[in-house]
Every structure is written in structure tokens, then in C-alpha cells.
């Protein structure tokens with residue numbers, strides 16, 4: 092799986108344990124409805140990941156962070172010093188002296204469900220995260236300023252906790268994303284999204300719009316949630332805790348049921364491709380093979396870009412060339428008949444460098460994902476996907492992700508102007524333009 096990154100977290104190993112009570116009360120601050128928009132760069136193929144540029148520190152420096160709704164912790168490669176840093180676009184982040192201590196609730200949440208024991212209240216908070224593709228990061232939690240620009244132009248600088256990763260590993264032959272770290276957008280307390288909502292900066296809502304042609308947008312806050320046309324489904328919390336789990340679904344291909352039901356579905360933007368568990372994958376491949384019989388398309392076993400590829404009489408230029416050959420794949424959720432996640436060909440096929448159409452839904456059993464069905468970047472193409480942690484629901488709607496949302500300007504997020512601490516909370520600065 093050269094071109095895939097899977098960030099679904101399997102374990103978090105507790106190393107140390109945590110007390111600094113947050114000295115703010117969030118409830119009465121949560122009155123803003125403003126949002127923050129980031130330009131997203133990347134594609135599913137050939138790059139294999141999407142990232143945003145986030146400015147961190149004072150003065151701020153830019154870092155490229157891989158979007159990941161499958162994990163909570165945001166971390167950057169860090170000069171603490173760095174014992175093992177991977178090739179990256181920027182120099183490792185130099186940590187401020189503001190460490191998160193072992194007693195901080197954020198530290199405890201990073202280690203959940205294990206409990207941590209602190210030897211001393213001032214111990215640093217160590218972390219280790221391991222992703223399903225066996226990549227990992229080890230480091231300590233620090234805090235620093237994140238200058239962010241609201242869509243109305245105003246700038247806020249919240250102080251957020253994140254990981255300073257000094258030891259990163261990837262499993263060969265994985266090609267790690269060429270980024271400085273990971274932007275964890277999961278539903279845990281350590282997520283910067285949760286921190287922003289605690290500080291009253293934005294609502295605990297994140298949305299992404301990834302274009303099949305590459306690039307797109309990422310939104311914090313609920314200002315860009317379309318007022319109609321969104322299919323909503325509750326986030327299930329009974330299973331696969333800490334992930335955006337949507338409950339179980341039945342698989343349909345080209346309007347016909349596969350007979351495979353009860354598939355647990357997780358949304359994870361940190362996964363390049365979509366993974367179906369053994370039985371669903373088998374049914375999918377056989378139904379697609381059946382559907383294309385008699386059409387001008389043949390197996391291209393010689394193309395190793397992905398496990399299943401098809402060739403035409405001449406090379407394909409884009410997924411548009413095969414749109415009338417391949418039918419939609421639908422996940423129909425058990426909770427409600429009307430909740431259906433439809434994947435058109437651009438949400439499950441890529442055109443390889445040889446001009447073949449390759450299936451971007453992979454065998455999850457081969458990737459050790461067991462029964463989980465992971466919906467990854469490819470299947471989010473040309474849709475806005477909204478993770479609403481306030482209302483505990485996930486929504487999706489067709490969208491043109493190439494188009495800039497209707498805002499004046501991305502402005503100058505690394506603004507260095509004068510900033511003043513908020514009256515109710517010193518961990519957030521308000522700046523004048």
C-alpha cells in the first residue's frame with residue numbers, strides 16, 4: 092500500500108501521568124458562531140494525502156499538517172531535540188517552555204482508557220500514538236499560540252496544547268506523507284477542535300470539502316454548514332469509542348443489495364482510501380466485475396498501482412471516461428432508511444499513471460482493520476462532510492470543493508500585530524488588524 096496512509100488509531104500507550112485545572116469556564120463563552128477556513132492541498136492519487144498550513148508560535152511559523160478525523164492529537168515534528176524526524180517540508184518546531192504537565196486533564200485524556208500515574212505534579216506529559224498503518228509518534232505535550240483568522244477578518248490567538256513529536260516511525264514500504272505532522276480532528280478532549288470550543292473560539296464543528304481534482308477546504312465552526320440538503324446521522328458512541336462511528340450499514344452496488352449488512356462504518360480523513368471488511372470487499376469486487384461484463388473494459392492485472400485495475404481500449408484520462416460504466420456504491424444505514432451514503436465513481440476510482448481505472452476501495456482484512464469499514468478521503472470527494480460534535484451528528488451533501496466559499500479573503504493568518512489577552516481568559520489573545 093504505497094500510496095495509502097491509514098490513521099485510524101489502534102492504541103495509545105500510557106507513559107506517564109497528571110494538575111492544572113483549566114482556570115476558565117467554557118459555557119458562558121460559547122456565543123460565537125464565526126468560523127475559520129483553511130485552504131486544503133493534496134490529492135488521493137498520486138500524492139495520497141491532504142494537508143493544511145497551520146501557523147504556530149510567536150512569531151508564528153508555518154507547518155503542513157495532514158488532516159485526520161481518525162485521531163485526536165495534533166502533533167508536529169519537534170526539536171526537543173529530535174531523535175528521529177522524517178523528511179518534512181519545514182524545520183522541526185522548537186518547543187516553547189510551556190509544557191503540559193502530567194496532572195493536566197488533557198494529559199489524562201490522551202492516555203484514556205488507561206490511567207496515568209504522576210511521580211510529581213510537574214512531570215511532563217509524554218505521549219505515544221500508533222496508527223493503524225503502524226506509523227507512530229512519541230513526544231511530549233506542549234502549548235503555544237495559534238494565530239487564526241475568522242472569516243470576518245478578525246484574528247484570535249488561542250493557546251493550544253499539541254504534541255511535540257521527537258521520535259517518528261513508519262513501517263516500510265509505507266511512503267509517509269510529506270508533512271510536518273498531523274492535525275488531529277477526532278472527538279476526544281485533546282483535539283484542538285475541542286480546545287477551541289472550550290475557549291469559545293469556534294463551535295466544536297469541523298467540515299471538509301475535498302475535490303476529486305485535488306485540493307479543497309477545511310472549516311472550523313458551523314458558519315458554512317449548508318442550511319438544506321445535508322443528510323444527517325447521529326454519531327454512535329456505543330462502539331469504537333473515540334472515532335467518528337456512524338453505526339452499521341448495508342452495502343448496495345448499482346442499486347442491488349449485496350446481501351451484506353451490519354457493516355460498522357467509521358469516517359476517517361486520515362485514510363487515503365476506503366477499506367471494506369472481508370465479506371463486503373469480496374461482494375463489492377464480484378458485483379463490480381459482474382456489472383462491467385460485456386462492456387469495453389478489461390482486467391489490468393499488470394497495473395500494480397492498486398490491487399484491482401481495469402483498462403479500456405485506450406488509456407483513460409479521467410474518471411469521467413468511465414462514469415457510464417461504473418455504477419454508484421451505496422451504504423444504507425440501519426438506523427434510518429433515508430440515511431444513505433452514495434459513492435459515485437469519483438468516490439471509489441482513481442486513474443493510474445498508466446491510464447487504467449483502479450478500485451480505491453481496499454480489502455480491510457488485509458490491512459488488519461478487522462470488521463471496521465473505514466471511509467477515507469477518496470469517498471469524501473466532491474462532498475462537504477460535517478462532523479458536528481455539538482449535536483453529536485455527522486452530515487454530508489454534494490458540494491463543489493474547487494470553489495472558494497463566499498468569504499472576502501484568507502487574509503494574513505500569521506498576523507504579527509498587537510494582541511491583547513481576553514478579559515475572561517489569558518489563553519486567548521484578540522488582535523487588532
Ligand SMILES: *[C@@H]1O[C@H](CO)[C@@H](O)[C@H](O)[C@H]1NC(C)=O
Pocket residue numbers: 123124125241243244245
Ligand atoms: C468577527 O467575529 C468574531 C467572533 O464572532 C468577533 O469576536 C469579532 O468581533 C468579529 N469582528 C468583526 C470585525 O466583526
Ligand SMILES: *[C@@H]1O[C@H](CO)[C@@H](O)[C@H](O)[C@H]1NC(C)=O
Pocket residue numbers: 369372373376454456457
Ligand atoms: C481479503 O484479505 C483477506 C486477508 O488477507 C483474504 O483472506 C481474502 O481472501 C481477501 N479477500 C479478497 C476478496 O481478496
